[in-house]
Amino acid sequence: MTLPASLSHAVQLTQQWLKELRDNGDLDDEAAALSALRAVLHQLRDRLTPEEAVDLAAQLPLIVRGIYFEAWRPARSSKVPLCGSRCCRPAAAPVGSTPRAAPGS
Numbered sequence: 001m002t003l004p005a006s007l008s009h010a011v012q013l014t015q016q017w018l019k020e021l022r023d024n025g026d027l028d029d030e031a032a033a034l035s036a037l038r039a040v041l042h043q044l045r046d047r048l049t050p051e052e053a054v055d056l057a058a059q060l061p062l063i064v065r066g067i068y069f070e071a072w073r074p075a076r077s078s079k080v081p082l083c084g085s086r087c088c089r090p091a092a093a094p095v096g097s098t099p100r101a102a103p104g105s
Helices: 005-024 030-045 048-058 063-067 085-095
Strands: none
Touching: 005 030, 005 063, 030 048, 030 063, 048 063
């Protein structure tokens, strides 16, 4: 089966994101990178207003956008403000890491 060019490009771009995250995040493999990406995207999404979340999503590659919106319930957004490393703790837990403190915090 031949994929349409736009879908093939989306797959390649997602693979590139996962490989870069694996390498830059010192993760074991792309599966760990996917878990980290999903956790961070969901934490970020849930701390934005629905309008901000949609604006951010419009800038993401197709497949990453699907991961971002996975299981989203806009009415249940936590409304927890973005707050440096404290905000990252829930995202770090699924991948078994500890967020580094931001410089100056």
